[in-house]
Amino acid sequence: MNRTDVVVTGLGATTPLGGDVASTWDAMLAGRSGASALTQEWAEQLPVRIAAQLAVDPAGLLDRVKLRRLDRSEAIALIAAHQAWADAGLADSGLDPERLGVSVGSGIGGAVTLLAQDDILEASGPRRVSPHTVPMLMPNGPAAWVGLELGAQAGVHSVASACATGAEAIALGLDMIRAGRADVVLAGGTEAVIHPLPIAGFASMRAMSTRNDEPERASRPWDKGRDGFVLGEGAGILVLERAEHAAARGARVYARLAGAGITSDGYDIVQPHPEGAGAIRAISKAIADAEVAKLDIVHVNAHATSTPVGDMAEITALRTALGDHPVLTATKSMSGHLLGAAGALESIATILAIRDGVVPPTINLDDPDDGLTLDVAANKARHMDIPAALNNSFGFGGHNVALVFTRA
Amino acid sequence: MTRDEITAGLAEILEEVAGVNPDDVAEGKSFTDDLDVDSLSMVEVVVAAEEKFGVKIPDNEVQNLKTVGDAVSYIEAQS
Numbered sequence: 383m384n385r386t387d388v389v390v391t392g393l394g395a396t397t398p399l400g401g402d403v404a405s406t407w408d409a410m411l412a413g414r415s416g417a418s419a420l421t422q423e424w425a426e427q428l429p430v431r432i433a434a435q436l437a438v439d440p441a442g443l444l445d446r447v448k449l450r451r452l453d454r455s456e457a458i459a460l461i462a463a464h465q466a467w468a469d470a471g472l473a474d475s476g477l478d479p480e481r482l483g484v485s486v487g488s489g490i491g492g493a494v495t496l497l498a499q500d501d502i503l504e505a506s507g508p509r510r511v512s513p514h515t516v517p518m519l520m521p522n523g524p525a526a527w528v529g530l531e532l533g534a535q536a537g538v539h540s541v542a543s544a545c546a547t548g549a550e551a552i553a554l555g556l557d558m559i560r561a562g563r564a565d566v567v568l569a570g571g572t573e574a575v576i577h578p579l580p581i582a583g584f585a586s587m588r589a590m591s592t593r594n595d596e597p598e599r600a601s602r603p604w605d606k607g608r609d610g611f612v613l614g615e616g617a618g619i620l621v622l623e624r625a626e627h628a629a630a631r632g633a634r635v636y637a638r639l640a641g642a643g644i645t646s647d648g649y650d651i652v653q654p655h656p657e658g659a660g661a662i663r664a665i666s667k668a669i670a671d672a673e674v675a676k677l678d679i680v681h682v683n684a685h686a687t688s689t690p691v692g693d694m695a696e697i698t699a700l701r702t703a704l705g706d707h708p709v710l711t712a713t714k715s716m717s718g719h720l721l722g723a724a725g726a727l728e729s730i731a732t733i734l735a736i737r738d739g740v741v742p743p744t745i746n747l748d749d750p751d752d753g754l755t756l757d758v759a760a761n762k763a764r765h766m767d768i769p770a771a772l773n774n775s776f777g778f779g780g781h782n783v784a785l786v787f788t789r790a
Numbered sequence: 791m792t793r794d795e796i797t798a799g800l801a802e803i804l805e806e807v808a809g810v811n812p813d814d815v816a817e818g819k820s821f822t823d824d825l826d827v828d829s830l831s832m833v834e835v836v837v838a839a840e841e842k843f844g845v846k847i848p849d850n851e852v853q854n855l856k857t858v859g860d861a862v863s864y865i866e867a868q869s
Contacts, residue, residue: 447809451830509837513830 386560389790390636391628392470392621393730394462394570398614398717401438402465406717406727407734410742411763415598415716417612424578430590432597433576434614434718451514452527453492454574455617459524460531462617463568467532470621472566475631480536483564484529485555486619487541487548489722489777490575492519497579524572528619536564542722544777545685547571548618549725549785553642555622565627570726572617581613587652589689601719602746603686603712604693604754611687614718618726620733635790637733640770641672647780654692654776658699664782665703665772672786674770676704679786681741681771683732686712687719694753696774701756709766710758715745725775725783732773732787740765791843791869793817796862799842800835807834817859825858845869 395402398416399409409416416434425431440457441449449457463486467473495518502510517523522540529538537558541551548571555569584590591610593600601612620639628635645667647660654661669676682700686693693712700708713731720727735741740763747760770788775781791799801815808831814824821827827835836847839861845868847855855861 445809447807450807513833 387625388556388559388622388639389625389628390620390639390733391623391633392466392472393636393733394465394469395616395618395727395730396436396438396440396458396461397616397618397720397727398434398437403730405437407731410713410716410731411740413716413743413745413762415601415745416614417597417600417718419594419597428578428581428585429592430581430585431594432591432600432612434612435576436615451518453495453518453523455488455492455572456518456524456527458574458617459486459572459619460527462570462572462619463528463532466568466619466621470623471633472621477566479533481565482532482534483536483555483558483567484525484534484538485541485551485558485567485569486525486528486572487551487722488521488524488572489542489544489547490573490580491521492523493575493580494577495519497577528568532568534568543781543783544779545719545721545724546775546777546781546783547722547725548727549729549773549775549783550644550781552620552622552639552726552729552785553644553783556639556642559622559624565624567622568619569622570617570619571723573721573723574615575721576613576615584613591688599746601688601715603684603688603715603744604751604758605747606749606751608688608690608693610689611714612718614720616717616720616723616727618723618730620726620729637736637787638790639785640674640788641668641670641786643667643671643784645782647782649780652778654695656695658695658702660780660782661696661699661774661776662703664784665699665774668772668784668786672788674786674788677707678770679704679708679772680766681735681768682708682710683728683735683771683773684710684712685774685776687714692776694751697753697756706756708756708772709741709764710756711741712744713742715747725773728775729773729785729787732771736768736771736787736789739767793862793866796843796865797858800839800858800861803835803838803842807831807838815858817857817862819858820856821858839865843869
C-alpha cells in the first residue's frame with residue numbers, strides 16, 4: 383500500500399518557558415522551570431498557590447479591541463498559529479484554502495470567560511453580559527479563530543480529550559491528510575485556566591502539588607518527593623503537511639509524523655488502568671502505524687505529570703510496550719502541565735530532540751522512585767542520535783494517545 | 791450636555807469597544823457603513839452609552855440609530 387507521508391514543516395508556541403518555540407526550547411535544554419508563586423489576591427485562600435504562567439503575556443501582542451473578543455486560550459492559540467504559519471513559509475505560498483484544515487483543541491476551553499461573565503451577571507445583571515461571551519467560551523473557539531485568521535476551508539475541528547487533547551488533535555490532523563481531505567493542517571492545543579475555580583477543582587482531587595514554598599521544585603516527575611502536577615498555561619501548534627506537497631514547494635522539514643495510536647481505557651473516569659492496558663495498546667498501535675521497530679524508538683517524551691500513581695503506571699506501560707532501551711524525559715518538570723496543550727508542546731519538544739540530537743532534561747529528579755526502572759535524562763540534557771521518538775499523552779476520561787515522530 | 795459633548799463621549803466608547811479612531815466620529819457617520827461597527831460591537835456601544843449618559847436605549851430603538859447623529863439626538867432627548 384502506498385500510504386501518504388506526513389511531515390512537520392512549521393512550529394509555533396507560547397509557553398511558561400518562552401514566548402516562542404526557540405526561547406522555549408532553549409529554556410528546556412538549560413533545565414529552567416517555568417513555575418512561580420501565584421501572587422494574585424485570589425490565590426491566598428487556595429491550597430495550591432503556584433503555577434506555570436505564560437512567559438510573555440498575550441496582551442502586548444494582539445490588538446486591544448481584538449483581545450476584548452478573545453478568551454485567553456483563543457488569543458494564545460492565534461499567537462502560536464501565526465508563528466507556525468510564518469515558520470512554515472506558507473504566508474505567500476499560494477496554498478488553496480480548500481486544502482487547509484485546522485485541528486486545535488483545548489482541555490477545558492473558555493472557562494475563565496464563563497466565570498468572569500458570571501461575575502458580571504451576578505453583579506450587574508444580564509444586560510451587562512458581553513455579546514462576545516459565547517464565541518469566547520465555546521470549546522471550538524480556538525480552532526475557529528485559527529481557521530478564520532488563516533482562511534482554512536478544509537474543515538476546522540476541535541478535539542477534547544482532557545490532557546490528551548493536543549496529541550489527539552495532531553493525530554486527527556494526520557488522519558485528515560492521509561484521508562486526502564487536506565494538504566496542510568494546523569494542529570495542536572491551547573489552555574489558559576489559571577483561575578481559582580479550576581485550581582480548586584484539581585486541588586480537591588488531590589492532583590496538584592502543594593509545594594507552595596518551592597514552585598520551581600514542585601513539578602518532579604518520577605522523584606520520590608513528587609506530590610502532584612503544577613498547572614501550566616500555553617499553546618502549541620504544528621504545521622502538518624503532505625510530504626509531497628512540502629517537497630514540491632521546497633519547504634524545510636523538521637520531522638515526519640510517522641504514526642499515531644489512540645485508545646480508550648473503558649475503566650475509570652479519572653484513574654488510569656492499573657496495568658496501563660490502554661496506554662500499552664496506544665503505544666503499540668502508534669509503532670505499528672509508523673512501521674518502525676520497538677528498538678528504533680530510542681527516546682520517549684513521557685506524559686509523566688508528577689503525580690504519585692500516574693508516573694509509575696506509565697513506566698510499566700513503556701517497559702511492556704517498548705522494552706528497557708529508550709531514554710525518557712518529562713518536560714512537564716519544567717513547563718508544568720499545560721493540560722490540553724501538553725501533547726502539542728511535548729510533540730514540539732520531541733521533534734526538536736530529533737532535529738538537534740538531544741533529549742531535554744527532567745529537572746528535580748533528585749531521588750528517583752524505586753519503580754523508575756528506565757533510563758531518564760535526569761537534571762541535564764543528553765546528547766544522542768535520535769532517528770525516531772515517541773510522545774505519550776493521557777487524559778481524564780481514559781484517553782491514551784501516542785505519537786511517533788521520525789527523522790525526515 | 792451639548793451635542794458635541796455627547797459626540798465626544800460616543801467617540802470614547804467607540805474607540806474602547808471597536809477601535810474606532812475618535813477623529814473619524816462625526817454626526818453624519820453611519821455606525822456600520824462608515825465606522826465598521828458590527829452588530830455585536832453595537833450591542834456593547836449601546837450598553838456603554840446607557841451607563842455613560844444615564845439613559846435607556848431599548849433594543850427596538852437601536853435599529854433606528856443608523857448614524858452617530860441619530861444616537862446623539864436620542865441621548866439628548868432622553869437626558
